[in-house]
Amino acid sequence: DERTFVMAKPDAVQRGLTGEIVTRLEERGLKLVGAKFMQIDQKLAEQHYGEHADKPFFDELVEFITSGPVMAMVWQGADATRQVRQMMGATDPADAAPGTIRGDYGLDLGQNIIHGSDHEDEGANEREIELFFDEDELVEYERSDEPWVYEDEDH
Ligand code: GTP
Ligand code: MG
Secondary structure: OEEEEEEEOHHHHHOOOHHHHHHHHHHHOOEEEEEEEEOOOHHHHHHHOHHHOOOOOHHHHHHHHOOOOEEEEEEEEOOHHHHHHHHHOOOOOOOOOEOEHHHHHOOEOOEOOEEEOOOOOOOHHHHHHHHHOOHHHOOOOOOOOHHHHOOOOOO
């Protein structure tokens, strides 16, 4: 099964949307295998958003992601990275479809509620998991409803 890195950003935590995010992913059938409520420091922020280092919005982005606590998570499931991105919606909440997390809760590009690994960036999911978690902080278990989510037990 694929694993992906997901984060409730500082705006989501401050607005009490952490539970809503967890609920949506949980109800979809994705499995929570790691979680850490934490404050991101400057160094980790610059590493996490390294791909945007030369963008004009980089400083703002780092300032925002370090501005308050976040909930960093690892979710597991079939095609998890791409499925979470679909549930998140477009980067700019103004363009995100209703029914998506950003489309239902955001209005501003700079404060867009949730991060999920990019499925178009090969290996981004595992790289981000490794940046935020030690392997022994991730839990292996079977969810009791898995037979009712996946037809094939070798999903
Ligand atoms: P993340 O899940 O946060 O990585 O979002 P994303 O993958 O949908 O978008 P991307 O990686 O391209 O950009 C990272 C973050 O930078 C976005 O979530 C936005 O908050 C922010 N961002 C992207 N483009 C702009 C921009 O043009 N201006 C500003 N202010 N912020 C931007
Ligand atoms: Mg991104």
